[in-house]
Structure formats: C-alpha cells, structure tokens
Amino acid sequence: MSQQELDLSSLSARVLQLEENQVVLKRYIAKLKQQLQSHEQLFNDRSEPRQLESLMEQVATIQQRLNLEIGEKSIISEPPIELDTQAEKLDVLAQLIFDRPHSRAVLIEALSVAQERLIIVCPWLNCNSINDELLQNFRDCLNRGCLIDIGWGYLGDRQNIGKGWRYNALADLQELEGEYPDQFRLKLLGTHENFLVCDSSFAMLGSHNLLTNSDQSAEKEVGIRTNDCQIVKQLIERFDSSEVLDEEEIERRFVASSDYLDRADYLEGLAADAEDITLEDSCEDVEDESEECLEPVVSVEEFLQRYSEGEKDFTGINLAGADLSGKSITSGVNLSNANLNKANLNKANWQGVNLSGANLKGADMRDAIFNSTNFSQANLSMTNLSNTKLSSANLNQANLVNANLSQANLSSANLNQANLSNANLSQANLQSAKLEKAKLRKASLRAANLEYANFSEADLNGANLSGATLSQQTKFTSANLGQANLSGLNLRKVDMINADLTNANLSNTNLLQANFDGANLKGVQLQGAICDQATLFPTDFDPVKAGVYLIAPYVSLPNADLTGRELSSVNLMGADLQGANLSSTQLNYSDLRGANLSGAKLQGANLDNTNLGGANLRLVNLSNARLSEADLTTADLTEADLRQAYLCGAKLGGADLISADLRAADLSYADLSGANLTNAKIGGVNLENTKLTGAIMPDGSTHE
Numbered sequence: 001m002s003q004q005e006l007d008l009s010s011l012s013a014r015v016l017q018l019e020e021n022q023v024v025l026k027r028y029i030a031k032l033k034q035q036l037q038s039h040e041q042l043f044n045d046r047s048e049p050r051q052l053e054s055l056m057e058q059v060a061t062i063q064q065r066l067n068l069e070i071g072e073k074s075i076i077s078e079p080p081i082e083l084d085t086q087a088e089k090l091d092v093l094a095q096l097i098f099d100r101p102h103s104r105a106v107l108i109e110a111l112s113v114a115q116e117r118l119i120i121v122c123p124w125l126n127c128n129s130i131n132d133e134l135l136q137n138f139r140d141c142l143n144r145g146c147l148i149d150i151g152w153g154y155l156g157d158r159q160n161i162g163k164g165w166r167y168n169a170l171a172d173l174q175e176l177e178g179e180y181p182d183q184f185r186l187k188l189l190g191t192h193e194n195f196l197v198c199d200s201s202f203a204m205l206g207s208h209n210l211l212t213n214s215d216q217s218a219e220k221e222v223g224i225r226t227n228d229c230q231i232v233k234q235l236i237e238r239f240d241s242s243e244v245l246d247e248e249e250i251e252r253r254f255v256a257s258s259d260y261l262d263r264a265d266y267l268e269g270l271a272a273d274a275e276d277i278t279l280e281d282s283c284e285d286v287e288d289e290s291e292e293c294l295e296p297v298v299s300v301e302e303f304l305q306r307y308s309e310g311e312k313d314f315t316g317i318n319l320a321g322a323d324l325s326g327k328s329i330t331s332g333v334n335l336s337n338a339n340l341n342k343a344n345l346n347k348a349n350w351q352g353v354n355l356s357g358a359n360l361k362g363a364d365m366r367d368a369i370f371n372s373t374n375f376s377q378a379n380l381s382m383t384n385l386s387n388t389k390l391s392s393a394n395l396n397q398a399n400l401v402n403a404n405l406s407q408a409n410l411s412s413a414n415l416n417q418a419n420l421s422n423a424n425l426s427q428a429n430l431q432s433a434k435l436e437k438a439k440l441r442k443a444s445l446r447a448a449n450l451e452y453a454n455f456s457e458a459d460l461n462g463a464n465l466s467g468a469t470l471s472q473q474t475k476f477t478s479a480n481l482g483q484a485n486l487s488g489l490n491l492r493k494v495d496m497i498n499a500d501l502t503n504a505n506l507s508n509t510n511l512l513q514a515n516f517d518g519a520n521l522k523g524v525q526l527q528g529a530i531c532d533q534a535t536l537f538p539t540d541f542d543p544v545k546a547g548v549y550l551i552a553p554y555v556s557l558p559n560a561d562l563t564g565r566e567l568s569s570v571n572l573m574g575a576d577l578q579g580a581n582l583s584s585t586q587l588n589y590s591d592l593r594g595a596n597l598s599g600a601k602l603q604g605a606n607l608d609n610t611n612l613g614g615a616n617l618r619l620v621n622l623s624n625a626r627l628s629e630a631d632l633t634t635a636d637l638t639e640a641d642l643r644q645a646y647l648c649g650a651k652l653g654g655a656d657l658i659s660a661d662l663r664a665a666d667l668s669y670a671d672l673s674g675a676n677l678t679n680a681k682i683g684g685v686n687l688e689n690t691k692l693t694g695a696i697m698p699d700g701s702t703h704e
Contacts, residue, residue, distance in 0.1 A: 097223040103208040104129075104215035106225060110198040111137040117147040119197040119239050121189070122211040123154035127421075127441070129211050130169035132461065132483060135176070142180045150211070151239060155190035162188075165381075165401065166212070168422060190245045194223075197235050202227045205235070300324060307333070319343055325364075329353050331372075356394075386424075455479045470494055487525075490566050510566055511535050511543075512551065521546075530565060553591075568606075578616075588626075603641075 097103050110118055111134075118141065141148060150173065153161045162170055176184045195205035206223015213219070226232075297318045304327070306314075313334045320341045327345075329335075331352025338355065342362040349369045356376045360383055369389045376394050381401040388408045395410075398418045406424050411431045421441040425448050432452040440455075442462040451471035459480045466485050472493035482502040490510045496519050503523040511531040519538060527547035537543055544550055549560055551567065554574040561581045569589045579599045588608040598618045608628040615635045623643040627650050634654040642662045650670045657672075659679045668688040675695045682698060692703040 092226070092228045094224055094226040094228065097204060097206060097221075097225050099221050100208050100213060100219060101215040103204065103206060103210060103221060103223050106204050107196060107210050108134075108137060110196055110202075110204075111141045113201075114141055114146045114148075114198050115144065116199050117149070117197075118199070119149045119151070119195075119236065120210060121151035121191060121193045121195050121239065122209050123152065123192050123194075124166040124209055124212040125150075125152050125169045125173060126166060126212045127169040127172070128214045129209075130172060131214075135172055138176060138184070142176070142183050145183070147183050147185075149185050149187060149239065151187045151189040151191060151193070151242065152211070153188040153190050153245070154192060156192075161190075168402070169211070187239075187242070188245050189242050191242075195235055197232055197239070200229070200232055200236070203232045203235050297321075314338060324348055336374075450474050460484050465489060492566065507547075511548070512567075512570065516541075528561065530562070530567070532570065 097106060107120070138148060152167075152170075154166075157166070161167070173184075173186060177186055193205070194207065194209055195203060196210065197203045202225060204223055204225040206221060208221040208223060297320055300319070300322045303314070303317065303319060303322070307329065312332055315334055316337045316339075317335065318339045320339045321343060322340065323344045325344045325346040326348060328349040333350075334354045335358055336354050337357040338359070340355075340358055340360045340363055343360065343364070345360075345363055345365045345368050347367045348365070350373055351369055351371045352373060353370075354374045355378055356374045358375070358378045360375075361379045362382045363380075363384070365383055365385045365388055367387050368385075370393055371389050371391045372393060373390070374394045375398050376396040377398060378395075379399045380395075380403050381399050382403065383400070384404045385408050386404050386406045388405070390408055390410045390413050392412045393410070393414070395413055395415045395418050398415070400418055400420045400423050403420070403423045405420075405428050406426045407428060408425070409429045410433050411429050413430075413433045415433055415435045415438050417437045418435070419439045420443050421439050423440070423443045425440075426444050426446045427448060428445070429449045430445075430453045431449050434454050435458050436454055436456045438455070438458045440458060440460045440463050443460070443464075445463060445465045445468050447467040447469075448465070449469050450465070451469060452473045453470075454475045456475050456477040457479060458476075460476075461480050461482045462484060463481070464485045466487055466489075468489060470490060475495045476499045477495050478498040479496075480500045481504050482500050484501075484504045486509060487505045487507045488509060489506075491506075491514045492510050493513045494515075496514060496516045498518040499516070500520045501516075501524045502520055503525075505525045506529055507525045508528040509526075509530075511529050513532065513534040515536045516538065517536050521538065521541055524546070526543065528549070529543075529547070530549045530551050531537075531543050532551045535543070549557055549562065551570050551572060552575075553571050554576075555572070556576040557580060558576055559579040559581075560577065562585055563581050564584045565582075566586045567590060568586045570587070571591045572595055573591050574594045575592070576596045577600055578596050580597070581601045582597075582605050583601050584604040585602070586606045587610050588606045590607075590610045592610060592612045592615055594614045595612070596616045597620050598616045599620065600617075601621045602625050603621045603623045604625060605622070606626045607622075607630050608626050609630060610627070611631045612635050613631050613633045615632070617632075617640050618636050618638045619640065620637070621641045622645050623641050625642075625645045627645055627647045629649045629651075630647070631651045632655050633651050634656075635652070636656045637660050638656050638658045640657070640660045642660055642665050644664045645662075646666050647670050648666050648668050650667070652667075652675050653671050653673045655672070655675045657675055657677045657680050660677070661681045662677075662685050663681050664684040666686045667690050668686050669690065671691045672695045673691050673693045675692075677698050678696055678700060680698045695703045697703055
C-alpha cells in the first residue's frame with residue numbers, strides 16, 4: 001500500500017469519526033431540547049395562575065357585594081359564596097428535595113405507603129439503583145395488592161433501548177412482571193422524564209434518575225415533592241395517555257426530533273460546555289458506551305505488515321472492528337491501551353501478549369488462546385470468550401461485565417478485583433484462580449470447576465453456583481454470597497469465615513467440617529443440608545433448628561432423605577437411620593457399627609470399607625450397592641435386597657442373611673463363616689474363594 005493510499009485511508013477514517021461525533025452532538029442537543037420542552041410544559045401547566053385567577057374572581061365578587069351594601073345601605077340576602085376547592089388549596093404543601101439520598105428516601109417511602117397505585121417514570125433501569133433491597137421493596141408493595149407502573153426507555157438510545165448496562169436491571173423487572181402480571185407493568189415511553197406518583201396523595205419530580213443511580217454519589221440533584229391535587233392528577237393523566245412505543249416509532253420520533261436541530265444557531269461554544277457535563281445516566285461500575293478512540297483506524301493489512309517487519313510496540317493502536325480471526329501474535333507484543341472494540345479474534349492465538357488497558361468491548365474471542373496474556377484493567381464487557389484458553393492470564397481489575405466465559409479455561413488466572421457482574425461462567429475452569437475482591441454479582445457459575453479458587457472478599461451476591469465443583473481449599477473468606485444459589489454443593493471443609501450468606505440457598509449442601517465462624521446466616525436456606533460436630537457455626541446459630549441433618553454417633557434421623565450425598569469417612573455409630581433414603585450415597589470408610597438401618601434404601605450406595613458390624617439391616621435395599629471389604633460381622637440382613645451387590649472381600653461372619661436376596665451378587669473372597677443363609681436366594685451368586693465354614697445354607701444344611 002502506497003503512502004498516498006495510507007493517507008487517504010487515514011483521512012477517510014477521520015471523516016467517518018467526525019460524522020460519528022456529529023451524531024453524538026445531535027443526540028446531546030436533542031436531550032437538551034427535550035429537557036427544555038419538559039420544563040416549559042411543567043411551567044405552563046403549573047397551578048398557580050389558575051389559583052390566582054380564582055382568587056381574583058372571589059375578590060371581585062366580595063368587592064361587588066360591598067359596593068352594593070354601601071350604595072343601597074341594605075342587607076342583601078344571598079347564599080354563602082362557595083370557594084370550591086380553595087380550602088383544599090390552602091393546604092397544598094410543596095417541598096424541595098435535594099440530592100440523591102433524599103429523593104431515594106422518597107422513593108422508598110412511596111413503596112412503603114402506597115396502597116392503590118404507584119407510578120414511576122425514569123428513562124434507564126440500572127442495577128445500581130434497582131438492587132436487591134429495592135426489588136424486595138417492590139415485592140412488599142405488590143404483596144399489599146398495590147399496582148406498580150414503570151415508564152422507561154430513552155428515545156435517544158434508539159435500537160439500544162433495553163440493551164447494555166443502562167438497562168441491566170430490565171431482566172429483574174421483567175421477572176417481577178411475570179410474577180405479578182396483573183399488578184406490575186412496564187411501559188416503554190421513549191422518555192427523559194423523572195417523576196413518581198404515590199396513589200393520589202403526592203408526587204415528586206426532579207433531576208435524579210430514580211431507577212438508574214444509587215444514593216451513594218455526591219452528584220447534586222434537585223426535585224420537588226407536592227400534594228397539589230392538580231399536579232398529581234395531571235401527572236397520572238400524562239402517564240396513562242402516553243402510548244407504548246415500538247422500535248419503528250422510536251426511530252421515527254428520534255429522527256424527527258433531531259433533523260431540525262441541524263438549523264440550531266447556538267452550536268458555538270457547545271463543545272467547550274460539553275467538557276464540563278457528566279451525563280446523568282452514568283453508572284458507577286461501568287464505562288460510558290459512547291467512549292471513543294481519537295486515533296485513526298489502522299487497517300488489518302497495515303497492522304500485520306508492521307508486525308511481520310518486526311514491530312512489537314503498538315501502544316494505543318486503533319483496530320476497532322478489525323477481523324483478526326485465526327491470526328497468531330507472539331509473546332512480547334505490546335498492545336496496551338489498544339482499541340479492539342468489536343474486533344473479531346475468533347480462534348486467534350495471542351499468548352503472552354500485553355493487552356493491559358485495551359478496549360475489547362463486544363469482541364468475538366471464542367475458541368481463542370490467550371494463556372498468560374496481560375488483560376489488566378482491560379475492558380472486556382459483553383465480550384464472547386466462550387471456550388477460550390485463559391490459563392494464567394492476568395485479568396486484574398478487568399471489566400468483564402456481561403461477558404460470556406462459558407467453558408473457558410481460567411485455571412490459575414488472576415481475576416483479583418475484576419468486575420464479572422452478570423458474566424456467564426457456566427462450566428468454566430477456575431481451578432486455582434485468584435478472585436479476591438472480584439465482583440460477580442448475579443454471575444452464573446453453574447457446573448464450574450472452583451477447586452482451589454480464592455473468592456476472599458469477592459461480591460457474589462445473587463450468583464448461581466449450582467453444580468459447581470469445590471475443594472477443601474476453595475476459600476470464601478469475607479465474601480458476599482447474599483441470595484447466592486449454592487444448593488446441593490459439596491462444601492466439605494470449605495472456608496466461609498465472616499462470609500455474608502444473607503438469604504442464600506444452601507439447601508441439600510454438604511457442610512461437613514466447614515467453617516462458618518463469624519458468618520452472617522440471616523435468612524439462609526439450609527433444609528436438607530448435612531453437618532457434623534466439626535462444622536463450625538456462629539455461637540448463636542442452631543443448625544438443626546434450621547433444618548440441617550447432624551451427622552454424628554447415636555443421632556436419630558429416621559426417614560431422612562440423604563440421597564446421593566458424600567458421606568465418606570463419617571461416624572454414625574449407633575445412629576437411628578430407619579427408613580432413611582441413602583440411595584447412591586457415598587458412605588465408604590464410614591463407621592456405622594450398631595446403626596439401625598432397617599428398611600433403609602441404599603441401592604447403588606458406596607459402602608466400601610465401611611464398618612457395619614452388628615448393624616440392623618433388616619429389609620434394607622442394597623441392590624447394586626458396593627460393599628467391598630465392608631465389615632458386616634454379626635449384622636442383621638434378614639430379607640435384605642442384595643441383588644447384584646458387590647461384596648468382594650466383605651466380612652459377613654455370623655451375619656443373619658435369612659431370606660436375603662443375593663442373586664447375581666459378587667461374594668468372591670468374602671467371609672461368611674457361621675452366617676445364616678436359610679431360605680436365601682443365591683441364584684447366579686459368585687462364591688469364588690468364599691469362606692462358608694459353618695454357614696447355614698439356604699436348604700438348612702451346615703457347610704463343612
């Protein structure tokens with residue numbers, strides 16, 4: 001490519017960029033115009049002129065009466081003058097609301113006192129405001145029978161309405177709409193208004209995006225709260241009369257509202273003003289979608305040519321939208337702060353490359369190899385990293401909001417302080433990964449490998465860990481697991497010290513020897529979970545009262561459902577497990593001496609090397625169970641179902657097997673000396689090298 005062609009390409013890219021800047025400018029002007037129209041409408045609709053007019057009419061009437069009385073010196077008998085709603089208007093209260101904490105307080109108040117209907121209008125719906133606390137307030141209000149209407153959607157977002165971080169709480173609200181179809185309604189308005197109406201009692205309108213921003217920011221806001229019946233009525237009428245928009249209507253209205261702004265005569269100086277403006281739809285944890293790279297776009301051909309010629313430092317290069325699929329870049333190349341927004345890196349091999357601070361937002365990085373690559377502080381939000389190799393990669397403080405990391409290999413990766421909110425990590429390999437202080441709110445970690453992973457001080461609020469694999473070295477010290485789903489997990493010996501498990505789901509979990517010292521267990525679900533005497537809970541917490549099965553000697557757990565649990569090496573000596581369901585349970589190397597398992601279900605269970613000496617196993621179902629090297633000396637197995645059970649090397653000396661079903665069981669090398677097999681079914685049983693000295697055989701004879 002000649003220098004002239006390169007210059008022309010660069011110039012074309014710059015012109016394209018200026019056109020994009022012009023679109024941003026138009027959207028900004030449209031926003032200002034809409035705000036101006038909104039305030040102008042509110043000013044024109046204010047009630048004061050009507051009140052003044054009414055008062056002047058009353059004064060004129062009274063003055064006329066006085067004139068008549070003075071002129072005629074007589075009393076005119078007239079009915080008393082009705083002042084209509086004047087008495088009510090004298091009780092009208094209006095209060096200025098300053099800054100986000102105060103307007104947020106009004107929103108919470110409205111949700112707590114509304115009895116009939118609550119209307120909330122806000123252009124954006126973000127999880128910074130619509131957090132778990134607010135969602136619960138919504139539910140409490142709906143459970144009182146109140147209607148909630150939410151008007152949302154900013155006209156200027158056009159095709160992006162409902163998409164991206166500005167609307168990342170929309171799914172939660174749509175879930176509420178599904179739960180309360182007759183009470184909770186979402187209405188797409190294409191609006192920039194911010195107001196609420198509580199019943200017919202009061203309204204608040206102002207600058208704060210109530211459903212977008214939290215109340216933690218020091219950003220100045222102002223609003224007004226009033227019980228003026230006219231204002232309340234007009235806001236309700238305005239909302240009810242607003243039509244629901246679709247994508248075509250949104251596009252048409254946006255174009256109509258922005259075309260005439262080309263003729264605006266106040267553009268001069270706007271660029272300077274824009275430097276001082278922070279868009280009110282900004283969000284604390286995510287970056288503005290309008291961020292742009294001012295460097296000219298470099299073509300893929302030019303980049304690869306420079307790379308092939310030995311150049312390694314591409315700091316800040318603009319490769320936005322580049323198709324680099326399948327391309328290999330060797331270790332040592334510097335692409336820090338590069339712009340790879342929406343680039344195609346599918347099946348690329350970029351191991352050991354420096355991409356720190358790079359913008360990879362929305363990039364396609366599926367099936368690629370980025371082992372040991374540096375992504376520290378990079379923007380990987382909404383990036384597709386499914387099935388990507390990221391072993392030992394540095395993702396410290398990276399932005400991975402809404403990223404797809406399903407089946408990705410992140411073993412030994414550094415994800416400390418990374419933001420993985422709403423990320424998909426299903427079936428990902430996070431073995432030995434570092435995730436200290438990482439944000440994983442509402443992330444999916446289903447069936448992920450979390451062995452040896454460190455989640456200390458991580459925020460996993462609302463995360464889904466169902467089916468994940470953990471190890472004794474997995475750490476959740478001081479982690480936020482509020483409302484997280486950990487049901488059915490094996491948390492044996494896992495560190496949960498000082499963790500926040502408020503309203504978390506730990507039902508059917510294995511908590512043997514786990515450490516919950518100092519943990520917050522308020523509202524936690526523990527039905528069907530198992531613990532032992534070595535499990536450490538806060539001193540004021542009663543696990544048994546919370547529905548946990550205590551696994552300990554001599555405990556009483558009749559009819560307990562312990563299906564498929566991992567109970568290897570536990571001590572249940574003398575325990576009462578009559579009628580319990582232990583199907584497919586791992587009980588190998590456990591101590592069950594003298595336990596009562598009469599009528600229990602143990603089909604498919606693993607009881608290898610388990611001590612069941614003297615246990616009551618009458619009528620127990622042990623079909624297809626493993627009992628290799630198990631000690632069943634003097635156990636009572638009367639009428640037990642042992643079909644196809646594996647009893648190789650088991651000790652059954654003196655055991656009672658009267659009427660037991662041993663068909664197709666493997667008793668090779670087992671010791672049945674002195675056992676009672678009267679009326680037992682032994683068709684197809686494997687008795688190779690089995691000791692039967694003194695055993696009473698099914699026909700009543702004693703074996704020599």
